[in-house]
Amino acid sequence: xxxxxxxxxxxxxxxxxxxxxxxxxxxxxxxxxxxxxxxxxxxxxxxxxxxxxxxxxxxxxxxxxxxxxxxxxxxxxxxxxxxxxxxxxxxxxxxxxxxxxxxxxxxxxxxxxxxxxxxxxxxxxxxxxxxxxxxxxxxxxxxxxxxxxxxxxxxxxxxxxxxxxxxxxxxxxxxxxxxxxxxxxxxxxxxxxxxxxxxxxxxxxxxxxxxxx
Amino acid sequence: xxxxxxxxxxxxxxxxxxxxxxxxxxxxxxxxxxxxxxxxxxxxxxxxxxxxxxxxxxxxxxxxxxxxxxxxxxxxxxxxxxxxxxxxxxxxxxxxxxxxxxxxxxxxxxxxxxxxxxxxxxxxxxxxxxxxxxxxxxxxxxxxxxxxxxxxxxxxxxxxxxxxxxxxxxxxxxxx
Numbered sequence: 001x002x003x004x005x006x007x008x009x010x011x012x013x014x015x016x017x018x019x020x021x022x023x024x025x026x027x028x029x030x031x032x033x034x035x036x037x038x039x040x041x042x043x044x045x046x047x048x049x050x051x052x053x054x055x056x057x058x059x060x061x062x063x064x065x066x067x068x069x070x071x072x073x074x075x076x077x078x079x080x081x082x083x084x085x086x087x088x089x090x091x092x093x094x095x096x097x098x099x100x101x102x103x104x105x106x107x108x109x110x111x112x113x114x115x116x117x118x119x120x121x122x123x124x125x126x127x128x129x130x131x132x133x134x135x136x137x138x139x140x141x142x143x144x145x146x147x148x149x150x151x152x153x154x155x156x157x158x159x160x161x162x163x164x165x166x167x168x169x170x171x172x173x174x175x176x177x178x179x180x181x182x183x184x185x186x187x188x189x190x191x192x193x194x195x196x197x198x199x200x201x202x203x204x205x206x207x208x209x210x211x212x213x
Numbered sequence: 214x215x216x217x218x219x220x221x222x223x224x225x226x227x228x229x230x231x232x233x234x235x236x237x238x239x240x241x242x243x244x245x246x247x248x249x250x251x252x253x254x255x256x257x258x259x260x261x262x263x264x265x266x267x268x269x270x271x272x273x274x275x276x277x278x279x280x281x282x283x284x285x286x287x288x289x290x291x292x293x294x295x296x297x298x299x300x301x302x303x304x305x306x307x308x309x310x311x312x313x314x315x316x317x318x319x320x321x322x323x324x325x326x327x328x329x330x331x332x333x334x335x336x337x338x339x340x341x342x343x344x345x346x347x348x349x350x351x352x353x354x355x356x357x358x359x360x361x362x363x364x365x366x367x368x369x370x371x372x373x374x375x376x377x378x379x380x381x382x383x384x385x386x387x388x389x
Binding site for chain 2: 006007017020082153156
């Protein structure tokens with residue numbers, strides 16, 4: 001079978017295209033994140049004890065960990081949209097960062113004094129609410145990343161989906177840090193991980209199917 | 214024709230130059246045919262080439278002239294190859310006999326030899342039934358009789374074997 005007719009058709013259909021730019025995509029994501037923060041602040045979501053929280057190591061632990069996870073996830077996703085680039089090194093780095101973050105949280109937790117009942121510390125009623133909020137807040141970035149990934153040409157759609165899901169989830173959690181009054185590392189490790197895990201898993205399952213090419 | 218020419222043509226095609234695009238697709242088509250002839254049964258080569266050309270067209274905005282054309286199209290071709298390996302799992306195995314190549318013996322031998330090298334990475338039971346059913350054209354029942362596996366197990370082994378093969382290729386194995 002000759003490919004000449006196909007080549008003729010594709011040539012006839014040719015239109016100029018704007019070259020894919022990871023920087024432009026990153027800028028769009030950054031603007032979306034800023035917009036989401038502005039909307040949340042204007043809705044009065046900021047926790048009332050923010051000045052006190054900013055003096056606590058656990059507040060900075062969760063903020064810094066989520067920022068790093070989000071940056072690595074987003075960078076990995078955007079880089080992998082070029083078919084010559086694999087998301088695997090970025091995913092490995094994400095795995096190490098998550099482990100390091102949990103270890104750091106454990107060390108901060110170990111520094112706390114006094115006997116505390118595990119169930120009370122976990123506070124599942126608020127915990128599940130936190131996880132749900134994280135999922136909701138991650139949706140705009142997850143959808144934006146979905147559109148960006150669909151336009152790209154990832155040759156490892158599952159890897160790219162993990163990275164995109166991690167980035168969206170970390171962003172949702174990061175935005176929620178402003179409103180969440182809980183700083184207990186155990187609470188954060190369990191419920192934030194649950195919210196982030198759900199977003200990452202759903203993205204991993206849905207995105208490769210939606211972005212098939 | 215050098216790779217620099219290909220990159221220049223593709224960059225021009227991104228700006229709407231139809232002549233450059235026709236050149237680069239013509240060259241790419243010939244290269245893709247050789248690529249897939251080494252990796253797929255001959256009956257799948259034409260479809261794979263056309264599918265990859267369509268992908269090149271659809272994703273031409275992802276080409277970066279700074280990286281060169283060869284690595285870009287090789288990555289797309291590899292992706293489509295993995296796609297075809299996965300698709301082989303979904304093909305109705307009872308109708309495979311009709312698709313078996315008889316015209317182009319040399320290509321069939323080349324593809325079979327290349328796939329044979331990949332099959333060494335699988336469990337012997339999986340490799341054996343893939344070899345029999347997918348490369349030599351035996352039916353599921355015949356493969357079951359020849360290997361002593363049940364027909365259901367032959368199907369499972371083909372399915373899992375091809376799945377593992379595409380994962381192995383995804384992680385970097387190739388026939389070259």
